[in-house]
Amino acid sequence: MVIFGTALLAACYLAGIWVGEAIAVLIGVKANVGGVGIAMIFLIAAQHFLKTKGLFPADTEKGVTFWAMMYIPVVVAMAATQNVVVAIKGGPIALLSAVGSFLLCFGVVALINRSMQRHASPEEADASAALASAPDALKSR
């Protein structure tokens, strides 16, 4: 049943947000501390557990994946409801921090990959060959 998947997702969401609120109270912050991230961890763990027990049929999974695929549309709706008029005044900030973080990240990728390829031992080459068989479940995105 599709609703079981959605209910599982809802339960993980509520549990995660609740833990986030609890942490916030514990450390004395007026915010939800990582509730969304914690909820994601709960969902990954719950799904993994149910799948290994064979209790997560395709129908149930649909109740979760539908919402996962709705995320970009929801983000578009969110973007359409922001106070952009005020934000435009700070335009250079968006551009500068985007360009800065983009350049830094690409530089670090080059650094890591180049040093990795220089020191690549035959053992590591085997490991990356094994990786080539990884499933491509993410293509749907």
Next chain:
Amino acid sequence: MLHMLEKTIADNPLITAFAFVGVVIWVSNQIGRHLTGGRVAGSAIAVLGGLALAYWGGAVTGKAKGLADIATFSGLALMGGAMMRDFTIVATASEVHVDEAKKAGWLGVIALLLGTVLPFIIGVLVAWSFGYTDPIALTTIGAGAVTYIVGPVTGAAIGASSDVMALSIATGVVKAIMVMVFTPVFARFMGLSTPQSAMVFGGLAGTVSGVSAGLAATDRKLVPYGALVATFHTGLGCLLGPSVLYLAVKAITW
């Protein structure tokens, strides 16, 4: 007839929002496919389109909630509100498979941490140099430099204002588009040739849409590896943004 259509739309704001966003995304996909030759993913164009529409809505009404201040589109506020947004983001974790995640290994973890902390620092520094001193605004803009999802999630959790959130989303969107467009250009410079290198790239560059579109234009075989690590990017950012990173900024600006 037209009057009845108006009444129908006004009575069903959320459903109208679903239909409207569908049209926006369809148009964006067409633009992405035909005008940019598939280089910029439709989703990024759609988010930009959303921001443009929000600007238009704000300019017309003079209020703070973008397009949602126009009665016809009021359903967007519910569809794009914090509850739906966080709910759907949690749902994306369902696409992470534990066994695959283990394959990413330590290299992926290090790349992810760097990919979260480095852009955050840049974002905070830029915002600070433009005169922001409030830790909430600094953290929200810094989180936007991580991805355009982490920004608003962090901002909502710590109570940022809508204009700071919009700035944070804009930062993330610009970065995602740059990643999409420039990945093929810098592919050789970054040593993007093996699955492992694609994982490092996915962790550092962030945004799933940016990474998958960028890698697709570089070498299709690398897409799942980059995207696999990048899917953790949002989760990690949402976890660290309102907690460790916010507290760090707060401690420094105190």
